[in-house]
Amino acid sequence: MRIIIEDRAQAVRERLRERLELAAGLRCAEHGQPVVAVTIHVRENGWFDSRWTTCCESLERQAASIVKERC
Numbered sequence: 001m002r003i004i005i006e007d008r009a010q011a012v013r014e015r016l017r018e019r020l021e022l023a024a025g026l027r028c029a030e031h032g033q034p035v036v037a038v039t040i041h042v043r044e045n046g047w048f049d050s051r052w053t054t055c056c057e058s059l060e061r062q063a064a065s066i067v068k069e070r071c
Contacts, residue, residue: 001020001023001024001034001035001036001037001038002036002037002038002053003020003037003038003040004037004038004039004040005039005040005042006039006040006041006042007040007042007048012040012042012048012071015071016040016067016071019066019067019068019071020038020067022066023035023038023062023063023066023067026059026062026063026066027059028054028055028056028058028059029058030056030058031055031056031059033054033055033059035052035053035054035059035063036053036054036055037052037053038050038051038052038053038063038067039051040067046070046071047069047070048069048070048071049069050064050067050069052064
């Protein structure tokens, strides 16, 4: 899985490492495809937005539920 984190301090990458590894291991039950990529845009106070590239909405929801929106 390709991971892009837009954060000047790069502190978010370490805090999300385990969650991103779990999301990278997901596979779509219907299509058998893994998560392709995620782009994380860091905001303030630990909040961030994520944009997922997956084969379907179901896999995107699974990955997003693991990574969440705050670290």
